[in-house]
Amino acid sequence: xxxxxxxxxxxxxxxxxxxxxxxxxxxxxxxxxxxxxxxxxxxxxxxxxxxxxxxxxxxxxxxxxxxxxxxxxxxxxxxxxxxxxxxxxxxxxxxxxxxxxxxxxxxxxxxxxxxxxxxxxxxxxxxxxxxxxxxxxxxxxxxxxxxxxxxxxxxxxxxxxxxxxxxxxxxxxxxxxxxxxxxxxxxxxxxxxxxxxxxxxxxxxxxxxxxxxxxxxxxxxxxxxxxxxxxxxxxxxxxxxxxxxxxxxxxxxxxxxxxxxxxxxxxxxxxxxxxxxxxxxxxxxxxxxxxxxxxxx
Amino acid sequence: xxxxxxxxxxxxxxxxxxxxxxxxxxxxxxxxxxxxxxxxxxxxxxxxxxxxxxxxxxxxxxxxxxxxxxxxxxxxxxxxxxxxxxxxxxxxxxxxxxxxxxxxxxxxxxxxxxxxxxxxxxxxxxxxxxxxxxxxxxxxxxxxxxxxxxxxxxxxxxxxxxxxxxxxxxxxxxxxxxxxxxxxxxxxxxxxxxxxxxxxxxxxxxxxxxxxxxxxxxxxxxxxxxxxxxxxxxxxxxxxxxxxxxxxxxxxxxxxxxxxxxxxxxxxxxxxxxxxxxxxxxxxxxxxxxxxxxxxxxxxxxxxxx
Numbered sequence: 105x106x107x108x109x110x111x112x113x114x115x116x117x118x119x120x121x122x123x124x125x126x127x128x129x130x131x132x133x134x135x136x137x138x139x140x141x142x143x144x145x146x147x148x149x150x151x152x153x154x155x156x157x158x159x160x161x162x163x164x165x166x167x168x169x170x171x172x173x174x175x176x177x178x179x180x181x182x183x184x185x186x187x188x189x190x191x192x193x194x195x196x197x198x199x200x201x202x203x204x205x206x207x208x209x210x211x212x213x214x215x216x217x218x219x220x221x222x223x224x225x226x227x228x229x230x231x232x233x234x235x236x237x238x239x240x241x242x243x244x245x246x247x248x249x250x251x252x253x254x255x256x257x258x259x260x261x262x263x264x265x266x267x268x269x270x271x272x273x274x275x276x277x278x279x280x281x282x283x284x285x286x287x288x289x290x291x292x293x294x295x296x297x298x299x300x301x302x303x304x305x306x307x308x309x310x311x312x313x314x315x316x317x318x319x320x321x322x323x324x325x326x327x328x329x330x331x332x333x334x335x336x337x338x339x340x341x342x343x344x345x346x347x348x349x350x351x352x353x354x355x356x357x358x359x360x361x362x363x364x365x366x367x368x369x370x371x372x373x374x375x376x377x378x379x380x381x382x383x384x385x386x387x388x389x390x391x392x393x394x395x396x397x398x399x400x401x
Numbered sequence: 402x403x404x405x406x407x408x409x410x411x412x413x414x415x416x417x418x419x420x421x422x423x424x425x426x427x428x429x430x431x432x433x434x435x436x437x438x439x440x441x442x443x444x445x446x447x448x449x450x451x452x453x454x455x456x457x458x459x460x461x462x463x464x465x466x467x468x469x470x471x472x473x474x475x476x477x478x479x480x481x482x483x484x485x486x487x488x489x490x491x492x493x494x495x496x497x498x499x500x501x502x503x504x505x506x507x508x509x510x511x512x513x514x515x516x517x518x519x520x521x522x523x524x525x526x527x528x529x530x531x532x533x534x535x536x537x538x539x540x541x542x543x544x545x546x547x548x549x550x551x552x553x554x555x556x557x558x559x560x561x562x563x564x565x566x567x568x569x570x571x572x573x574x575x576x577x578x579x580x581x582x583x584x585x586x587x588x589x590x591x592x593x594x595x596x597x598x599x600x601x602x603x604x605x606x607x608x609x610x611x612x613x614x615x616x617x618x619x620x621x622x623x624x625x626x627x628x629x630x631x632x633x634x635x636x637x638x639x640x641x642x643x644x645x646x647x648x649x650x651x652x653x654x655x656x657x658x659x660x661x662x663x664x665x666x667x668x669x670x671x672x673x674x675x676x677x678x679x680x681x682x683x684x685x686x687x688x689x690x691x692x693x694x695x696x697x698x699x700x701x702x703x704x705x706x707x
Contacts, residue, residue: 165698172701341700364697 126156126302128163128326129309131170132319137327138162145303148213156302159327161335164294167323168339171265171292174320179262179290187237189316190288194230196311197223203307204276211275211301225377226280232379233284240289240386248394255397260390262290263367264343267336269329271349275301277376279308282348285385287321291344294323294336298349302326333357340364344389348374403565404600404636410557414597420588420624429619432663433656442655446690447485448670449654450477453686454512454643454678456491457707458519458611464499467492470707471503478687481694487683488672489542493518494535501539512542512577516567519581519610521546525563532570542575543567546610547598549584557597564601577605577643582621583613591621595628599640607643607678616646617678619660626664639668645678651689654682680707 126145127134136142141158178186197204201223209219245259266286271278275298286293297305309324325332330353337345337357344367347354354370361368369388406413437445455474457466471490478484489510492500497513504511513535517523523531532543545567551559568576578598582591598606606625609616622644633639642665644657654677661669669675684707688699 168698335698338697339700340698340703360697363695364700 124154126154126306126326128157128159128167129306129313129322129324130163130167130320131173131323132313134309134313135163135166138166143327145301147210148301151210153210154303156306156326159325159332161331163325163327164332164335164339167294167325168265168336168341170320170323171294172341174318175262175264175292177318178287178292178321181290183238183241183290186288186290187234190230190234190237190284192315193312193317194227194234196315197227197230197308200307200311201227204304207304207307208276211304222277225379226277228379229277229280229284232381233288236285236383236386237288240383240390243383244387244390245392250396253399255399256394257397258392258394260289260387261393263389263391264291265341266291266293266344266346266389267339267342268293268295268346269333269349270295270297270305271374271376272298272300272329272351274298274376276304276308278348278374279305281374281376281381282346282385283308283322285381286346286389287317289386289390291389292321292323294342295325296329296332296336296349297324297326299327299329329353334360337361337366338364342366345369346385346388347371403561403568403602406600410561410597411555414557414593417589417592417596420592422588425588425620425623429623429660432659433619435656435659437655437659443690443693445655445658446651446686446693448672449651449658449677450683450686450690451485451488452672452675452677453487453683454489454491454510454645454676455487455683456611456645456678456680458491458493458514462493462496464496466707467496467499468503469705471500471509473683473705473707474504474509475507477683478690481687481691484687484690488676491542491544491678494531494538494540497535497538497540510541511539512544513538513540514544514546514610515540516545518544518546518579519612521548522550525566528563529566529570532567536570536572536574540574542577542605543571544577544579544607546579546581547594549581552585552590552594552597557593560594561597561601564598564603568602575604576602577607577641578603579607579610579645580625581610581613582608582617583615588620588624591624592628595625596632599628599632599638603640605641605643605676607645607676609644609646609678611646611678614647617644617648619656622657623660623664626661626669629669630665639674641669641674641676643676643678648677648679649681649685651682651685654679654686683707 137157137159139160142155143158145153145156204223205219248256250256337360347370474487474490489512491512515531515535516528580594625642629640684704691699
């Protein structure tokens with residue numbers, strides 16, 4: 105037998121590690137960016153964690169198309185069914201608790217106990233909105249007393265496709281807190297994840313994909329905010345924007361949204377720890393439909 | 402005038418070189434990767450709009466719908482006067498009168514399907530009467546379906562004679578022969594049917610009715626473009642090609658234009674020699690045109706639902 109050349113390591117590992125590819129979530133599938141690009145993601149301490157897909161404006165366009173396609177089906181479901189599916193998302197997140205906690209700890213630089221608490225809060229947020237799904241209609245709408253022989257009803261209808269910029273500082277709890285109310289109301293969402301800490305968003309996408317949420321209802325993009333935000337804000341087929349994570353771009357995005365008549369939510373400082381955010385994030389993404397019905401005799 | 406073919410038609414058509422199926426698919430896929438940007442894209446989008454045969458072939462077509470579509474054919478984008486009109490409006494024979502009135506003086510062609518569209522399973526007399534009635538009512542282009550049953554049974558003479566007879570009944574109107582490539586099964590058959598239709602006097606060869614899947618595909622269109630190119634080289638007469646059915650996005654349309662330029666040549670890059678049979682495609686072309694102008698993506702809310 106010949107001698108083994110010296111540059112080959114004497115011990116070959118018994119198993120080659122299988123590493124995860126962090127991809128986009130568009131139309132229920134996990135594509136890489138159309139551009140083929142990716143970018144390095146580091147922990148809060150600067151340690152390289154993984155490479156995430158660097159989405160392009162064409163990925164934005166594809167995501168909007170997927171969201172628009174999903175809208176009639178999702179908004180047409182009963183509120184009760186939407187609530188059940190949101191609860192199912194909570195179940196799926198709970199099953200991936202360890203993975204979420206690890207990613208939150210790395211991204212936010214918090215200890216294991218705090219990370220677990222954040223994951224719990226994120227799971228509970230889905231349960232919270234699952235409860236609201238078939239109840240916000242009664243709060244925001246109702247029978248109106250009118251002076252005339254009419255039966256008059258108002259009900260909140262979903263606005264349509266909503267572009268959401270997730271808060272950069274809270275990559276899991278903040279992300280869930282902005283995404284959940286949008287889809288609770290029956291909208292479909294194109295969400296741009298935190299640029300610095302996108303990994304929890306990709307893991308959430310994997311939970312969404314296994315929780316009966318129809319393809320295209322939530323679409324998650326990772327990449328540079330400055331590259332993705334203008335095409336999303338200017339897209340004429342997007343009906344509303346949540347500028348929570350838009351930072352310094354917010355004013356420019358509001359101007360772009362105005363050219364195509366979008367509803368815009370530009371909240372102040374959010375406290376993600378608040379367990380009861382109420383309807384503050386549902387109300388901006390519904391349209392009140394009022395029906396006049398003559399009282400027959 | 403039909404060409405005279407020496408010897409038997411069967412021997413002639415089966416003597417055509419076979420199509421390299423893998424090669425054709427590969428070539429079409431390679432050409433589909435071409436990237437067309439900025440000014441070239443703008444020119445391509447405008448050319449594609451000018452090549453559209455705006456089509457409505459539904460049992461539920463009403464005079465109102467045809468008039469609405471005619472208005473769209475004349476001026477596709479009311480918000481943008483620089484958008485050119487389409488090549489033609491394509492309707493069922495009973496709608497020609499309404500369409501002719503709505504298109505009067507616009508320069509937009511009026512195509513009518515005839516000869517028992519889409520199956521074509523009617524006697525020859527009925528097909529000829531159908532054609533004459535359409536021309537009399539004002540159609541400037543006739544889209545006929547060939548008899549696929551006879552073609553597949555090997556009765557090429559019958560198909561040839563039928564096209565010749567319909568061409569005669571067309572008079573001044575242009576004749577487009579629909580091969581219905583989805584039913585011809587092989588690329589060899591597509592090539593034979595193309596040459597058969599061209600020799601019989603068709604002014605255009607068209608892929609499909611739009612009622613059979615698969616409809617137009619890039620490889621099939623490639624084979625047909627080769628046929629019209631080689632037919633002109635052999636006889637001196639130029640004929641056009643019209644893919645129809647399944648072309649829904651501006652990106653698809655631009656891929657077809659690349660195919661036309663690379664396979665047939667610049668002479669065919671004109672609405673007189675290449676058409677796109679489509680209905681939803683036009684909105685996407687307009688949306689892409691607007692996007693080049695405004696810089697942001699448009700939405701279907703801003704365009705008519707046809």
